[in-house]
Amino acid sequence: MNAPVGAPRLAIEISHLNHWYGEGDLRRLVLRDLSLTVERGKTTFLMGPSGCGKTTLLTLVGALRSVMEGSVKVLGHELLGASETVMVETRRLAGFIFQHHNLHRSLTVLQNVRMGLEVKGEAGAQDATARCMEVISAVGLSEHMHKYQDQISGGQKQRAAIARALVGKPELLLADEPTAALDSKTGREVIELVQRLASERGMTVLMVTHDNRILDIADRIVEMEDGRILAETGPKAEEIAHPARAKTARTKA
Template sequence: MDQELCGATRSQLVQARRQIGYIFQAYNLLNSLTAQENVEMTLELHPQIPWRDRQQKAQQMLETVGLRERTTYYLDSLSGGQKQRVAIARALVANPKIILADEPTAALDKKSGRDVVELMQRLAQEQGCTILLVTHDNRILDIADRIIEMEDGYLIQKD
């Protein structure tokens, strides 16, 4: 993705966005949509994918993250770990080149957080995707291939 985005046209920004998946600390899912509809939304950036294929891809990705029985559930019926799995499915469904994950375990207990990060790692490896994960959760650092520590916006340590 060797492209400068500062000053990019709208079309160039959309092209770049198609190659990036996002996982947010607060999920950033839409409560008025089902799990499947939240995942399908990402595919709207890919108009070349027919509507029926979008539905199928979203359903398959939700099954992959362990939510086969929850595809038609609205968010208020899902646990925090399940919501994060929907967010992971949404981020990965379009096979992005990179995933930007901001504190993906912050709202989760130790086991759920570990499960979510291991799932992200496995799926990203299967898709050949890079994950850039920002976290304060030291319990998941052993999963990282590379750790860069920052404090107050400055690089402190790099391994």
């Protein structure tokens, strides 16, 4: 899936974002004057110690939480002060993968994947089953599509969760610690699968992770600490974040 004609180069534009929990004496600032851009079609990892604001940032980008202060633009939608209609539309453009697969125990793999179309209002489409079977095949679960979660392994459950996130053909894939409950081999296989499918479909990936074993898969790594961006690394980090500065550096070289 390629980006729409005329679509902006950046999938995510965040400027001077502040976010807090609680009020008065209990108010705790978790994101502090944070600015970040993410280029379309790239895979970006968010890293940092627990409690530094990574998951909060992910939920704000995914329109799962309201923006309090600052600008958050996702796929052209400004989320500061956004109406419920805009929030819902933004969520429909994104796919979500969580640390725990969150599969419904009473549903088969195929039925769980179909839930990814339910949220988009497309589960009743004539080709819905075919779309589900296609993405289930892409994640290597064709032989398990009629099994329940108690009948498949942890890695297979996470693959089913990936299929559910991808079946609606999202432009943006948001993942929160998707390898945390997996062993090193299975975790790497899962993330390589995500990266491959994202590349084939032209999706942007923003992933929260603590897993140092998969960092080479990312186009860019953004490190956070105390609610701020601490550093950016990766072969393309400078060019993605500061294209003008990178161009000047290449010219001087």
